[in-house]
Amino acid sequence: xxxxxxxxxxxxxxxxxxxxxxxxxxxxxxxxxxxxxxxxxxxxxxxxxxxxxxxxxxxxxxxxxxxxxxxxxxxxxxxxxxxxxxxxxxxxxxxxxxxxxxxxxxxxxxxxxxxxxxxxxxxxxxxxxxxxxxxxxxxxxxxxxxxxxxxxxxxxxxxxxxxxxxxxxxxxxxxxxxxxxxxxxxxxxxxxxxxxxxxxxxxxxxxxxxxxxxxxxxxxxx
Amino acid sequence: xxxxxxxxxxxxxxxxxxxxxxxxxxxxxxxxxxxxxxxxxxxxxxxxxxxxxxxxxxxxxxxxxxxxxxxxxxxxxxxxxxxxxxxxxxxxxxxxxxxxxxxxxxxxxxxxxxxxxxxxxxxxxxxxxxxxxxxxxxxxxxxxxxxxxxxxxxxxxxxxxxxxxxxxxxxxxxxxxxxxxxxxxxxxxxxxxxxxxxxxxxxxxxxxxxxxxxxxxxxxxxxxxxxxxxxxxxxxxxxxxxxxxxxx
Amino acid sequence: xxxxxxxxxxxxxxxxxxxxxxxxxxxxxxxxxxxxxxxxxxxxxxxxx
Numbered sequence: 001x002x003x004x005x006x007x008x009x010x011x012x013x014x015x016x017x018x019x020x021x022x023x024x025x026x027x028x029x030x031x032x033x034x035x036x037x038x039x040x041x042x043x044x045x046x047x048x049x050x051x052x053x054x055x056x057x058x059x060x061x062x063x064x065x066x067x068x069x070x071x072x073x074x075x076x077x078x079x080x081x082x083x084x085x086x087x088x089x090x091x092x093x094x095x096x097x098x099x100x101x102x103x104x105x106x107x108x109x110x111x112x113x114x115x116x117x118x119x120x121x122x123x124x125x126x127x128x129x130x131x132x133x134x135x136x137x138x139x140x141x142x143x144x145x146x147x148x149x150x151x152x153x154x155x156x157x158x159x160x161x162x163x164x165x166x167x168x169x170x171x172x173x174x175x176x177x178x179x180x181x182x183x184x185x186x187x188x189x190x191x192x193x194x195x196x197x198x199x200x201x202x203x204x205x206x207x208x209x210x211x212x213x214x215x216x217x218x219x220x221x222x
Numbered sequence: 223x224x225x226x227x228x229x230x231x232x233x234x235x236x237x238x239x240x241x242x243x244x245x246x247x248x249x250x251x252x253x254x255x256x257x258x259x260x261x262x263x264x265x266x267x268x269x270x271x272x273x274x275x276x277x278x279x280x281x282x283x284x285x286x287x288x289x290x291x292x293x294x295x296x297x298x299x300x301x302x303x304x305x306x307x308x309x310x311x312x313x314x315x316x317x318x319x320x321x322x323x324x325x326x327x328x329x330x331x332x333x334x335x336x337x338x339x340x341x342x343x344x345x346x347x348x349x350x351x352x353x354x355x356x357x358x359x360x361x362x363x364x365x366x367x368x369x370x371x372x373x374x375x376x377x378x379x380x381x382x383x384x385x386x387x388x389x390x391x392x393x394x395x396x397x398x399x400x401x402x403x404x405x406x407x408x409x410x411x412x413x414x415x416x417x418x419x420x421x422x423x424x425x426x427x428x429x430x431x432x433x434x435x436x437x438x439x440x441x442x443x444x445x446x447x448x449x450x451x452x453x454x455x456x457x458x459x460x461x462x463x464x465x466x467x468x469x470x
Numbered sequence: 471x472x473x474x475x476x477x478x479x480x481x482x483x484x485x486x487x488x489x490x491x492x493x494x495x496x497x498x499x500x501x502x503x504x505x506x507x508x509x510x511x512x513x514x515x516x517x518x519x
Contacts, residue, residue, distance in 0.1 A: 261494075265490070265494075266472050266473060266474065266480060267473065268473070269473060270473060270484070275484055275485070275486060276473075276483040276486045276487075276490065277483070277485075277486035277489060277490065279486070279490050280489060280493045283494065283496070284493070287497075287500075322504075323504065326500050326503065326504065329500070330496060330497065330500045333493075333496045334493045334496060334497070337489045337490075337492050337493045337496070338489070338493070340489060341485075341486055341489050439501060443504045443505070443508070446505075446508055447504075447508055450511060450512055450515070453515070454515065
């Protein structure tokens with residue numbers, strides 16, 4: 001059992017090490033999207049400060065959806081999805097492990113680049129701290145929702161765009177809580193409430209979504 | 223065992239086809255009665271609102287549409303659950319035909335909301351909590367439509383749509399709560415109100431009638447389109463052939 | 471009982487007529503759309519058979 005878990009996790013890390021572009025490109029995308037706003041909008045630092053949390057968060061969401069849109073595509077084509085389904089481990093746990101590694105690979109670069117972006121958008125350091133915390137807490141739910149949509153649309157022709165369209169309405173409350181945490185800090189209000197709501201969403205998502213994603217994957221591969 | 227047999231008979235497509243066919247004329251009659259009374263009373267007889275004048279009469283379209291759009295989504299999710307757990311095919315038929323209907327109600331709610339907003343707040347659209355939630359509901363409906371049309375295999379499409387509907391219904395209260403919380407935090411001055419805190423009785427009766435009318439319409443279209451869908455799905459069976467043989 | 475004194479008043483609804491009757495029109499379009507759609511589909515089905 002532990003051997004299999006080890007193998008799954010090390011495989012994910014190995015793939016990430018080999019295909020650096022898989023996680024470097026979304027980072028570049030996120031950076032580009034965020035700097036487009038101050039570049040194109042000739043506005044005061046105050047306005048940039050106000051839109052910064054939302055802009056940075058939308059950039060994160062879009063870059064993650066870019067990755068998750070074709071998360072399963074390569075695995076479907078080379079047969080490793082079928083192999084995963086045949087493992088003695090429950091499919092939801094296999095998916096959960098793969099997603100946990102994917103989360104680490106995506107979130108660490110995002111956390112590293114966010115202070116730079118925050119500074120460029122004139123955010124105060126306390127606000128950047130809350131932003132980092134919100135990224136840490138909200139990305140698991142976002143990733144789980146996107147993975148669920150990817151499993152639902154596995155193998156379909158327009159799966160990339162479909163994943164984005166299906167998942168964005170579902171991610172809206174998470175996005176609201178994440179952005180409102182930073183905005184609350186900007187307005188000097190306590191940030192505990194939205195952050196705790198994010199934790200609640202995380203718990204709900206971790207418990208329910210891997211099971212639903214596994215079921216969706218089985219339906220898609222039948 | 224007998225209860226199980228009775229249940230299976232109730233949810234058989236053929237039985238439903240017959241029962242629905244008998245109910246349809248009554249549903250249309252009920253709809254005509256409710257909508258006739260509701261429109262005449264609501265548009266001409268009910269007194270004007272002291273704050274909003276005669277413009278408030280749009281609620282006779284807006285409120286039932288919004289309620290039905292959410293009710294329809296709940297109906298879809300219940301049927302999705304029944305379909306996934308007990309594999310009742312009729313539940314999938316119901317879920318499939320309700321989606322475009324619910325989406326129409328959501329769109330109508332948004333349009334009438336905009337028509338109400340322009341004279342009341344001066345803008346066709348504001349990012350108020352209720353309207354924003356309704357917009358997200360419409361997007362959820364569009365997602366259901368997109369998913370079912372993107373999957374060519376009917377069984378896979380049915381199960382995938384069912385799961386998506388269930389995830390959506392769990393997310394829906396969270397969406398409502400988060401949008402409401404977010405907007406009341408920042409727009410305390412522009413909270414949408416229906417007019418007066420408690421609606422007066424002469425205004426309430428036509429509203430109830432319109433809600434009943436919308437429900438009758440919903441059930442009528444549900445039964446009608448479900449019957450058509452059943453004919454399509456069971457095209458190779460004996461009873462459908464008999465039906466066609468009688469007709470032709 | 472009827473709140474308007476003339477037909478003109480009922481149509482204009484003291485200034486709100488445009489909005490209310492547009493909402494009514496939207497309601498009619500939405501409610502006619504589905505029966506029409508079902509009729510067209512049923513006709514297509516019968517022609518196919």
